[in-house]
Amino acid sequence: MDIKLTSKMILEKEFKKNFKGYNVEEVDSFLDEIIQDYETFEKVVAQLREENKQLKEEIDNTPKRQPVASAAAGTTNFDILKRLSNLEKHVFGSKLYE
Numbered sequence: 001m002d003i004k005l006t007s008k009m010i011l012e013k014e015f016k017k018n019f020k021g022y023n024v025e026e027v028d029s030f031l032d033e034i035i036q037d038y039e040t041f042e043k044v045v046a047q048l049r050e051e052n053k054q055l056k057e058e059i060d061n062t063p064k065r066q067p068v069a070s071a072a073a074g075t076t077n078f079d080i081l082k083r084l085s086n087l088e089k090h091v092f093g094s095k096l097y098e
Contacts, residue, residue: 007038 010031017024 005038007035007042010035010038 013031015022015027
């Protein structure tokens with residue numbers, strides 16, 4: 001996506017004059033509006049490119065997250081049930097098994 005025109009190119013564009021041609025003042029007025037828009041577009045594009053560059057740098061400098069599941073990988077359902085059973089014995093004592 002290359003931009004073919006710049007505001008300077010539009011400003012410097014010369015048109016041939018013809019006897020039954022367009023009104024020169026109207027064309028110049030319209031081109032002035034186009035030039036203002038192009039200048040605004042150029043500023044916006046420059047700002048967005050800078051923001052894009054900063055965000056890419058931020059992403060590159062952010063440490064990668066480690067999976068949370070790796071800490072709990074050694075724990076199985078059996079281990080959890082065993083721990084729960086021991087906890088119940090401790091809390092309720094022998095009443096639970098009478």
